[in-house]
Amino acid sequence: DADVTQTPRNRITKTGKRIMLECSQTKGHDRMYWYRQDPGLGLRLIYYSFDVKDINKGEISDGYSVSRQAQAKFSLSLESAIPNQTALYFCATSDLPQQGGRYIPDTQYFGPGTRLTVL
Amino acid sequence: GENVEQHPSTLSVQEGDSAVIKCTYSDSASNYFPWYKQELGKGPQLIIDIRSNVGEKKDQRIAVTLNKTAKHFSLHITETQPEDSAVYFCAASRGRLQAQLWSRNVAAGNKLTFGGGTRVLVKP
Numbered sequence: 001d002a003d004v005t006q007t008p009r010n011r012i013t014k015t016g017k018r019i020m021l022e023c024s025q026t027k028g029h030d031r032m033y034w035y036r037q038d039p040g041l042g043l044r045l046i047y048y049s050f051d052v053k054d055i056n057k058g059e060i061s062d063g064y065s066v067s068r069q070a071q072a073k074f075s076l077s078l079e080s081a082i083p084n085q086t087a088l089y090f091c092a093t094s095d096l097p098q099q100g101g102r103y104i105p106d107t108q109y110f111g112p113g114t115r116l117t118v119l
Numbered sequence: 120g121e122n123v124e125q126h127p128s129t130l131s132v133q134e135g136d137s138a139v140i141k142c143t144y145s146d147s148a149s150n151y152f153p154w155y156k157q158e159l160g161k162g163p164q165l166i167i168d169i170r171s172n173v174g175e176k177k178d179q180r181i182a183v184t185l186n187k188t189a190k191h192f193s194l195h196i197t198e199t200q201p202e203d204s205a206v207y208f209c210a211a212s213r214g215r216l217q218a219q220l221w222s223r224n225v226a227a228g229n230k231l232t233f234g235g236g237t238r239v240l241v242k243p
Contacts (some may be wrong), residue, residue: 004162040128042208042233043163058230059120090162107153108231110162 003027004111006091012117019078021114023091031095032074033108034058034066037088046089049074081118089114121146123211125234133242138196140237142209145190149211152192153231154183157206166207167194199241209234 004025013019023032030051035043035058045058047066055066063085067075078085092108122145132138144152150171155163169176169183169192176183180199185192196203210231 040235042123042125042235043231044233045230048230092162107165107168110155110164112160112162 004091004093004109006089006111006114008114009112010115012119013081014119015082017081017118019081019116021076021089021091021116023074023076023111025072025091025093025109025111027093027095027109028071029093029095029109030071031093032068033092033094034064034074034076035090035092036060036085037090037113043090046076078116078118081116083118086116086118089116121149121211121232123209123232123234125209125237127237128235129238129240131240131242132199134199134201136199138199138203138239138241140194140207140209140239141191142193142211142234143189143191144211144232146211146213147190148213149232151212152183152185153210154181154194155208155210155233157208157236159205163208196239199239201241201243204239204241207237207239 007022033048034046036046037043044060046060046064047058049055049068052068052071055068065077074091090113091111094108123142125142130138153168154166156166157163167178167181167183169185171187174185180197182195183192194207210233212231
């Protein structure tokens with residue numbers, strides 16, 4: 001989805017290096033997420049943010065940190081990369097629920113992904 | 120927490136045949152079940168979703184069914200075409216009630232738990 005962009009698209013790095021993956025969105029959504037995708041494991045949530053002042057850990061946050069610089073920007077950092085962090089990383093956004101309706105389907109819109117390889 | 124299992128992990132079908140992907144979930148409080156399609160080199164995109172107050176939903180050639188008692192839901196693709204070749208993910212979450220909309224304590228309700236994915240190949 002062109003409304004959610006990720007940079008870089010591919011990155012190869014060495015063990016111990018600090019890496020930052022960036023996500024930008026033009027959808028105007030408040031909520032942003034970082035996932036990693038590994039074969040056979042689907043997408044697992046690393047961190048999520050409901051607004052600029054709100055950061056929450058997901059199921060696999062160890063070894064990662066995030067920064068929500070603005071409503072439109074959410075960065076994921078690996079302070080000291082290790083080989084088992086080799087994966088495909090996705091950023092996603094979702095909107096605040098609107099008034100009306102009983103159930104709010106949290107549709108998430110994904111970026112194109114960043115393929116990270118840690119040697 | 121929620122656990123979602125998805126089968127099969129790979130599925131090969133002839134063009135024109137039907138494809139069925141099944142998912143089971145563990146959290147009886149989950150009430151929102153989206154399906155995402157991921158094409159090569161792209162991020163997942165929502166193709167259809169179902170809420171727990173509905174047993175079936177159709178959109179052209181795709182349909183999703185939900186059995187809350189058994190805690191499983193399925194994606195059905197009929198008359199498959201080569202462009203249906205992709206990886207498909209099911210997911211589950213607790214959709215939030217109207218009363219919880221503006222509460223910051225929505226950690227459980229806003230998170231999607233994904234299945235492991237199914238790689239579908241449609242052979243011409």
